[in-house]
Amino acid sequence: MTRWYGKLLGVVIGVALLRSRPLLGAVLGLLVGHAFDRGWFGLGSSGRRSGPASPRPERDDPYAVLGVAPNASDAEIEQAYRRLISRHHPDRAGGVEARAREINRAYDRIQALRKPK
Structure with a gap:
């Protein structure tokens, strides 16, 4: 059920x-x-944010950063990495260095986890 009382x-x-x-x-x-109903102000439970200083849970999960499942193949992970890094590379217009670093860390972490011992 969607919230409507904020709009009214x-x-x-x-x-x-x-x-x-x-x-x-x-x-x-x-x-x-509408912004209140969607939770853009960090008030309520239906929005994306739970508060002003909520940590992003996906930073702990490198698979979530790349947007792939943990059981994804190496080719799928590589494709997701290349797609994201080309979109967020700092040398491109609109690219953000912090986001590119986050993507690189996630990819490196997955490679380290999948490396045979």
């Missing part, structure tokens, strides 16, 4: 606050209410 409350408050332009108030309130 946002519309009502928006109209009340912007009485001179109620349509604008309703639209702005609807947008803020």
Whole structure:
């Protein structure tokens, strides 16, 4: 079940606050209410974040960083690594060095885990 009361409350408050332009108030309130319902402010349990300083659980799991299952083949892991690193490489426009480092660490960790002893 999706949450809807944030949108309703946002519309009502928006109209009340912007009485001179109620349509604008309703639209702005609807947008803020939607963001609240989706959990973008870190309030509630249905959103992506559980709080302002929540650690990313996928950092502990190198397979989650690459977006593959733990039982994926070496070829699938290699393909996922190449796709992600080409998308997030710092030399590309919009590439983020921290994300590229995270991808490299995850790939290196998987290679170390799969290396025969």
